[in-house]
Amino acid sequence: MSRPDRSGGSRRSGTRWGWGPSAIGKKLAPPQLEKKLTATFLISALLIVVAGATPTAENAREIVAESQKRTDAKSQRYEGLLQVFDAKGKVADKRWTFERLGAHGQSKSVLRFTVPAEVKGVALLVVNHPDRASDQWMWTPALERDRRIALQDRSTRFFGTDFSFEDLEERDVDQFDYTLAGDDAVDGAPCWKIQSTPKQTKSSQYTRSLVWIRKDNYALARIENFVKDEIVRRLAYSDIRNIQGIWTARQLEMADLRRGSRTRLTLDKLEYNVPLKDDDFTLQAIRRQ
Amino acid sequence: MNLRAVVFAALVASAAAPAPLLAQAITSRGFLEGVGYWFPQTTSNDDVHIVGDLLAREEVFARAADWLRFAGGVDFRANSHDQVESDWRVDFQDRGVLRPRLSVRRLSATINKGGFNVDAGKQFIRWGKTEVVHPTDRFAPSDFINVISSEFLPVFGVRASFQHEGDTIEGVLTRFTPSRVPLLDQRWTAVPEEAAGIPLVDAGAMYPTGPQTGVRWSHVGAGVEYSASFFNGFNHLPNILSALDPSPALLLTRAYPAIRAYGGDLALPTKWLTLKAEAEYFTLRQTDAASAVPTDDYILYVVEFERQKGEWVFIGGYAGEVVTEQRLAVAFAPDRGMTKSFVGRASYTIDPRRNLAVEAAVHQNGRGLYVKGEYSQTYGSHLRLTLDGVGIAGEDDDFIGQYHRNSNVSVTLRYSF
Numbered sequence: 001m002s003r004p005d006r007s008g009g010s011r012r013s014g015t016r017w018g019w020g021p022s023a024i025g026k027k028l029a030p031p032q033l034e035k036k037l038t039a040t041f042l043i044s045a046l047l048i049v050v051a052g053a054t055p056t057a058e059n060a061r062e063i064v065a066e067s068q069k070r071t072d073a074k075s076q077r078y079e080g081l082l083q084v085f086d087a088k089g090k091v092a093d094k095r096w097t098f099e100r101l102g103a104h105g106q107s108k109s110v111l112r113f114t115v116p117a118e119v120k121g122v123a124l125l126v127v128n129h130p131d132r133a134s135d136q137w138m139w140t141p142a143l144e145r146d147r148r149i150a151l152q153d154r155s156t157r158f159f160g161t162d163f164s165f166e167d168l169e170e171r172d173v174d175q176f177d178y179t180l181a182g183d184d185a186v187d188g189a190p191c192w193k194i195q196s197t198p199k200q201t202k203s204s205q206y207t208r209s210l211v212w213i214r215k216d217n218y219a220l221a222r223i224e225n226f227v228k229d230e231i232v233r234r235l236a237y238s239d240i241r242n243i244q245g246i247w248t249a250r251q252l253e254m255a256d257l258r259r260g261s262r263t264r265l266t267l268d269k270l271e272y273n274v275p276l277k278d279d280d281f282t283l284q285a286i287r288r289q
Numbered sequence: 290m291n292l293r294a295v296v297f298a299a300l301v302a303s304a305a306a307p308a309p310l311l312a313q314a315i316t317s318r319g320f321l322e323g324v325g326y327w328f329p330q331t332t333s334n335d336d337v338h339i340v341g342d343l344l345a346r347e348e349v350f351a352r353a354a355d356w357l358r359f360a361g362g363v364d365f366r367a368n369s370h371d372q373v374e375s376d377w378r379v380d381f382q383d384r385g386v387l388r389p390r391l392s393v394r395r396l397s398a399t400i401n402k403g404g405f406n407v408d409a410g411k412q413f414i415r416w417g418k419t420e421v422v423h424p425t426d427r428f429a430p431s432d433f434i435n436v437i438s439s440e441f442l443p444v445f446g447v448r449a450s451f452q453h454e455g456d457t458i459e460g461v462l463t464r465f466t467p468s469r470v471p472l473l474d475q476r477w478t479a480v481p482e483e484a485a486g487i488p489l490v491d492a493g494a495m496y497p498t499g500p501q502t503g504v505r506w507s508h509v510g511a512g513v514e515y516s517a518s519f520f521n522g523f524n525h526l527p528n529i530l531s532a533l534d535p536s537p538a539l540l541l542t543r544a545y546p547a548i549r550a551y552g553g554d555l556a557l558p559t560k561w562l563t564l565k566a567e568a569e570y571f572t573l574r575q576t577d578a579a580s581a582v583p584t585d586d587y588i589l590y591v592v593e594f595e596r597q598k599g600e601w602v603f604i605g606g607y608a609g610e611v612v613t614e615q616r617l618a619v620a621f622a623p624d625r626g627m628t629k630s631f632v633g634r635a636s637y638t639i640d641p642r643r644n645l646a647v648e649a650a651v652h653q654n655g656r657g658l659y660v661k662g663e664y665s666q667t668y669g670s671h672l673r674l675t676l677d678g679v680g681i682a683g684e685d686d687d688f689i690g691q692y693h694r695n696s697n698v699s700v701t702l703r704y705s706f
Contacts, residue, residue, distance in 0.1 A: 084641050092641045093670065117705035120318040132511070141318075144413040144441070146513060150558035153597035160641030162438040221471050261640075277355070283509065284406045288358055288399055289316065289350040 025124055032281055052078070053157070060194045067218040068104050068173050071246055073272040076100040079114075080265050084161055087260040092160065093121070100275045103132035105172035108281035119159065123286040125150075126168060133203045134169045139286040146283055155205035162256040162263035166205055181210060186237065188219035189214045206232070214240075219247040244272045270289035319347035322703040328476065330694040333485035335476035341369035356402050360412070362394035365598075372434050372472065373535065379410070383466050385440050386491060390465040403589065404452040411445045414461055416505060416518055417556045417567050421632040422518065422568035422608040422624065423553040423649070424589035425518050427503060428461055430468040430525035436477045436692065437679060441642055442466055446500075455510055461503040465496060467545060468525045470621050479691035486538050492532070494543035497523045513557050520550040522593060523576065528582050528620045546584035546618075547574040563595040565606075573616070586614040588627060605633040629653050642667045650689065657689030659683045687697025 082094040095115035101108050105128060109163040121141040128134045136149040142284040154166040184193040191212040198204040205227065207271040212222040233256055237249035248270060255262040279285060324342040327504035331338070348362035366373045366388050373388045378387030397410030414428035423429065428446075431439040446463025467512075471477035473489040480489070501522025508515055527543035534540050552569030575581055593606025610628035629652055636646035646663040658681070665675040677699045682688020 001356060005388070017617075022601070045572045086640060092667070114316075116667075117318060118667075118671075118673060118703070135509075135511070146554055148558065148563075148595075150563040150595070152558065153595075154561070154647075155599075156597040156602075157600070159640070160638060211583070246371055279401065279403060282404075282459070284404075284450060288401065288406075289360065 022177075039210055052093050060124055060180040060192070061173065063180075063192050063196060063213055063218070064194060064196070065173045065177075067213050067220065067278070068171075070218050071248070072103045073244075073246060074101075074103070075274050075276045076270070076272050076277070077274045078267040080111075080267055080271040083160055083264045084267075085262050085264070090115070091261075094159065094161070099276055099280070100170075101278060102128075104128075104170055105174065107170055107172075108278075109168075110281055110286060111168065112286075113159070121289050122159070124158075124165075124168065125281065125283065125286045126131065126170075127281070128170045128172070130172055131213055133166075136165055141289065146286065152204050154203075157256075162254045162259070162261055162282075164233075164263075167233070167235070167254065173252075176209075184212060186212050186214070186236075189216060189221060191215060201206065217247040229259075232256070243270055246272055292575070304331075312579075314352040315349065316327040317347065318704040318705070319345070320703050321345045322701060324699055326697050326699045327695045328695060330696070331654060332476040332479070332694045333400075333482060334474055334480050334489075335657050337370055337476075339369070340372075341657060342526065345366040346394065356400060358399040358401075360397050360398070360399070360410075360419070364394050366390055366392075372475070377503070381445075383430075383469070384496065386469070386472065386492075387606045390470070394427070401646060401652065406450045408448045409446075413441060413443050414446075414448055415441075416554075418514070418516075418556045419565050419591045419593055419606070420440045420540065420568045420585075420595075420604050421593065421606065421648075422567075422589070422591045424567050425516075425521040425550075425552055425554055426625070427518075427522065427569075428501070430466045432469040433471055433621075434475075434477065435471055436471060437661070437681075439623075442469070453649070455508055457505075457507045457509075459503075459505045459507070461501075461505075463501045463522075463673050465499075465501055465545070466525065467494065467496065467527065467543070468664050470543065470633075472557055473541065477692065481685060490534065490538045490540050492542040494527065495545070497545050497547060502664060513555070515553065515555045517553045518551075518569075518657070519546075520552075520666060522548065524548050524584065526569075526620060526622050526624065528584065528618050531619070541620075541625050544582040546582040548572065548584065549574045559568070561596065565595060566590070566592045571614075583616040583618045584620065585612050585616055585618070586702045587612045587625070593632070594644050600638040602636045603634070606632075607631055623688065630657075630689075652683070652687060652689060655689075656684040657687035657691075659689050671704050671706060673701075673703045673705070675703070677701070 036088065053084055077099045080096045083117065084092045093243050094113060096111050096113045098111050099109060106274045107128045109126045112124060113119045122138040125137045131153055137146045138149060138252055139146045140276065146150050155164050158168060159166050176198055179195045181193045191214050194211045194213065196211055197208045198206065203272055206225040206230050208226050210224040211220065214221050219240050220237050222233050222237065225233040233254060236253045239250040240252055250267050252265045253262055271282050306554045322344045326340040329337050343366065345365040345622045346362065348576045351359045353359060355584050368590040374385060374390050377390055380392040383392065393411055395411050395414040402406045415426060416428065417423045417425040428444050430442045430494045431441050431443055444463045444466045446461060448459065448461045450457055450459040473491055476684055478541055501519060503520040505518035525547045530542040530544050532540045542624050550569050550571045554567040555565065568588060570588045571584045573584050588611040592605060593610045595602055608630050609630045610625055627650060630650045631653065634646065634648040636644060638644055649660045652657045662678045663675060665673060667673045679690045680696045681689065683693050685691050
C-alpha cells in the first residue's frame with residue numbers, strides 16, 4: 001500500500017518523495033548530493049513505514065475522498081474536442097467549451113457547443129448538489145428556449161455522444177458507498193479498485209460502478225458502470241498530466257458497450273482557478289450567446 | 290410612451306459604453322437552406338404542385354465586455370411561388386403580407402449585472418414550457434404562410450429581468466408585431482367550394498397603436514418549475530373583417546383584438562415522466578367600444594407528458610379550450626384551431642448522424658388529422674438532409690381538416706456554417 005502523495009503525485013524520476021533530476025545536476029555538488037540522498041532515503045523509508053501502519057489508506061471511502069480532494073479547484077475551464085466513433089469508425093467531431101465554478105458537490109458548470117455549426121450555441125447548465133442529483137437545463141438557440149433535463153432522462157445519450165447526461169455530472173464522494181475490491185493495474189500503473197454504489201438520495205441509472213484510482217497520484221484511471229450485473233459504459237482516463245498542481249486526464253474515452261460505440265473527449269487549453277462569476281452560471285446566462 | 294425612443298436610448302447607452310470593447314469575443318452562426326415541396330393535389334385557389342424556398346441566415350454575437358453583448362442577424366429569402374417580396378429593401382418591421390427578401394432577424398444589446406439582465410432591440414422572447422401548443426407565449430408571433438411549417442418572428446422591444454436564486458421576475462415592453470397569415474391566393478387559405486368563384490382581395494390591416502407589456506414571475510425549485518404571467522396587448526393573430534365589393538370581390542381586412550391574458554405554466558419531472566402544463570385566460574380589453582375588435586373570452590390549456598428512453602423521446606398530450614364568453618368574430622387562429630386535440634411526437638436517434646421523428650395531431654371529434662414523418666441525416670460537419678412527409682385529412686369546417694388537400698412531401702438541404 002502506497003502512501004498518499006499530498007504534493008500532487010509522484011515525480012517521474014524514480015523515487016517518489018522529493019527531488020527531480022534537474023535539481024541533482026544543477027544545484028548540488030557531489031558531497032551535498034550524497035547527504036541529500038541519504039536524508040531523502042531515510043525520510044522516505046520513515047514515511048513508507050508510517051503509511052503502511054496507517055489504516056486509512058485501506059479505507060475505500062478515504063481513498064476516493066483523497067482523490068477528490070486533490071482535484072479541488074475554485075474553477076476550471078477547457079475546450080473539449082469530442083470524437084464519436086461507431087463500430088465502423090469515426091462518425092462525427094464536436095467541440096465545446098466548458099466552465100465550472102466551485103468544487104465537488106457544490107459546483108455549477110456550463111458546457112456550450114462550438115462545432116458543428118448546426119449545434120453551435122447549444123448550452124447545458126449543470127447545478128450539482130451535495131445531497132441529491134444535479135439539476136440540468138439545456139438551452140437550444142434554434143428554439144430560443146431552455147428545457148429542464150428530467151431525472152428519468154439522464155440516461156439518454158448527450159447529443160449523440162456516448163456520454164449520458166448523468167455522466168456529465170460531477171461525482172461527489174458523499175453520494176456513494178464504497179468497498180475496496182482489490183488492487184489492479186491500468187496501463188501499467190498500480191491502482192486501487194473500488195466499488196461505488198449510489199446512495200438512495202443519488203438517483204442514478206447505474207446500479208454500481210467500479211472505479212480505478214492510481215496509487216501514485218490518486219488520479220482516476222478508469223470507471224466501469226454497471227446496470228445490474230451488466231457492464232454498460234467504460235470511461236478510460238489517459239494522458240494524465242500535472243496541471244497547476246492537479247493531476248488531470250487530458251483524454252477521456254467513454255465506451256458504450258451495448259452499442260459498440262465510443263466517444264473520445266480531449267481537453268485543450270485546460271486551466272484551473274480561472275476568474276469566473278457566479279452570474280454566468282444561471283438560466284439567464286446560458287441564453288446569452 | 291415612445292417605445293422606439295426607449296429602445297434606441299438603451300442601444301445608444303450600450304454603444305457608448307467604455308471600450309476595451311471592441312469585441313473581445315465574436316461568434317457567428319448561419320446556414321443556407323433550400324426546401325422543395327411537392328403537393329400532389331391542387332386547391333381551388335392554387336394549382337401549383339411544386340414550391341421551392343431558399344433561406345440564407347447569418348447571426349453574429351459579440352461580447353464587448355463582461356456585462357455587455359450585442360447580437361445581430363439577417364435573413365435573405367427567395368421563393369418560387371411569390372411568397373417573397375420582389376424588392377430589395379431591408380425590412381425591420383415584419384409587417385408585410387409577403388416575406389421580406391432581406392430582413393433584420395435580430396439586432397439587440399444585452400446588459401447584465403449581477404442578477405439583472407436587460408435585452409433591448411429586435412429579439413425573440415419566448416414564454417411557456419410546453420412543446421406543441423404554447424398558450425402563454427404572448428410575445429412570439431409566427432409566420433404562417435405555410436401553416437404547418439410556421440416559424441417564429443422576432444419582436445422589437447425591451448425585456449428586463451432579475452433573477453435571485455430560484456426566482457426570476459421579468460418585464461417586457463414591445464411594439465406590436467403581427468403574425469404573418471397565409472396568402473389569399475395560395476393553398477394555405479382554404480376557400481370553401483361555394484366561394485371559389487369570388488376573388489379574395491387583401492384590403493390591408495388595421496394595426497393597433499400603443500405598446501404591449503407583460504410581466505412574468507417564474508420559480509425553479511428542486512423538483513418543479515412554474516411561472517405566472519400577465520400580458521396586456523394585442524392578439525398577434527388577426528380577426529378577419531370582410532366586405533363585399535360589387536366587382537364582385539370579397540375585401541378582407543386584418544384587425545387585431547386588444548386583449549389581456551393571465552396565465553401560468555408548470556414542469557414537474559416525476560420518476561417516470563415529466564408533466565408539462567400551460568394555461569392562459571384571454572379576455573377582451575375594451576379600449577374603445579366603438580372601434581373595438583371583438584374576440585371571445587376563452588381559456589387555452591395544454592397538458593403533456595414527456596419521456597426519454599434510450600434513443601427515444603416521446604411527447605404526448607391534450608390541448609383544450611374553454612370559451613367563457615362568445616362574441617361574433619371570424620379569426621385566423623391556429624392556436625385555438627389546434628385545441629380540442631390530442632397531440633404527440635416521437636423521435637428516435639438512429640446514430641449520431643441520423644434521426645427519425647413522427648408527430649401527429651388529431652381533433653377529438655375526428656374531423657381533423659395531421660401526421661408528419663421526418664427522416665434527417667447529416668453529411669460531414671455542415672450538411673443536413675431532411676425528408677418530410679405530411680398527411681392531412683378531415684372536414685372543411687375543421688381547422689386542420691380544411692387543409693386536407695395540402696398533404697405534401699418535402700426535401701430540405703441545409704448547409705450550416
